[in-house]
Amino acid sequence: MELGNDTQISEFLLLGFSEEPELQPLIFGLFLSMYLITVFGNLLIILAISSDSHLHTPMYFFLANLSFVDFCFTSTTVPKMLLNIQTQSKVITYAGCISQMYFFILCAELDDLILSAMAYDRFVAICHPLQYTIIMSPQLCGLLVLVSWIISVLNSLLQTLMVLPLSFCTGMEIPHFFCELNQVLRLACSETFLNDTVMYFATVLLGGAPLAGILYSYSKIVSSIRGISSAQGKYKAFSTCASHLSVVSLFCCTGLGVYLSSVATQSSHSSTTASVMYTVVTPMLNPFIYSLRNRDIKRALKRIVGIPVM
Template sequence: MEPKNQTSVSEFLLLGLTDDPAQQPLVFSLFLTMYLVTVLGNLFIVLAVSSDSHLHTPMYFFLCNLSLNDICLSTCTVPKMLVNIQTQDQSITYTGCISQVFSVLVFAYLENYLLAVMGYDRYVAICHPLKYTVIMKPHFCILLALVSLLLSTVVALMHSLMLLRLSFCTHLEIPHFFCELAQVLELACSDTLLDNVLVYVAMFILGGVPLSGIIFSYVHIVFSVLRMTSSKGIYKAFSTCGSHLSVVSLFYGTGMGVYISSAVTDSPRTTAVASVMYSVVPPMLNPFIYSLRNRDMKGAVRRLITAITSFL
């Protein structure tokens, strides 16, 4: 039977990561654990930075923003998946699906911009240390964070509004654990050319520009480090950049992995599994990367743990 256009859609079905009912408890336990680790780990970073006056610097201000963003990014997708598994109900309302597309795009783009801003902060700190306090003033840091949020919201809103104009077929199954923009577009019965053009333009321009900025920053950082004669200065430069570079590699590496997997395989379920690597794994690992690789964060975390245990 041919699917027919349906302009009024009440709900979609999220098929999740597996069809096997026996594997659902394992998937539920795994994602619940990952979500709790993500939320608690990133909250710990925020509390550690907020409670330590030595960390009230631009670098850690942006780290707090990144941690809050990671919590929001995971919260957009994982809780709904857990509820669906627990209730054995795969449905998500049309409004809920569009809202999820919007939310995921906002926080994914914001992650992209925040990483670029953090790269710029490291560039100024290492290449122009004498001008650092002049350039990275508190109001300028707040402005960078707000502009990043504004750009992310505008782009996500454009994608969401373009989705609202589409009509959908009666086949409304999404082979994913959340409403991903590309998967929702594939269900549309109407022409999605403009939507796809917007996706690629946003990907290459609004996604590529921040990545280019990060590369530009680190090229200059490397040249500045090579000109240093003090081994202590070189160690300090790499120690402050190592955590950020690891997070950047994780975020863009997993995103590229998802793109490659979707290009080489025709299985939507395989792509859904790969999407876990950019939507769930980086937010979970970022707190560990910063707390384990950064000496100042180690000290702040230890002091916070000591304060919590003494209070209890």
């Protein structure tokens, strides 16, 4: 990695959301609040599931993994942004940028794959209820999570390592609040065709395949629900999927919006806004989405905080 005449790159500048000093305290307070809510909410979900034996089922096993990934996802980007605002610095080291990029890609892909595993779990529960305990065995659940980790690690490692040979000979300013792969590639003065090809191919394959699996699962779920005679049965079946469907819509729509906007336009403002939705807002909302409509989670949370459970 060289800049100009053998000058070693040591840092990048994260421009964030605004350079106006009067807005920095507001941005700091807003993102600190969202980060604390995200950390507290997701860790509470993990604690509730691990401490209640009634929640040791495939659905809650995947939910605990999703909460852990969401906690890591937000922790990859927000603390560094808060530190830069507090210290009035925009600097991130080269090693820090590469590391942030690696963990960001890893967590984003993990989120996508775990959501698809959760969709498969709901498909089996509604379409094959009598075989549910046999199909969704602990071994299969563990295997699905393990494969998700392996795919995510390999994809993240590949895309990050491909950045290392690039040379940068322009301003090192990243118009974002974290080191996003697409934004870093735009700063390179060497050829990035292979990087771009791999990035968009991985986005289509590793993002599109889980999304296709989710859509297929829900098409079968809808067909099964339509076959239920009673309205109460239909509502009960659909209510088990409502939380997952809400999270999928939030994450996938905003995530796809980032990459589609990056292809269609060079404007970074819309990309940054959409990135906030699926890197900060969605992980913050997940605990609320899954707990407010779920009696089992609410009962477990009451036990943790010492509220008598009726």
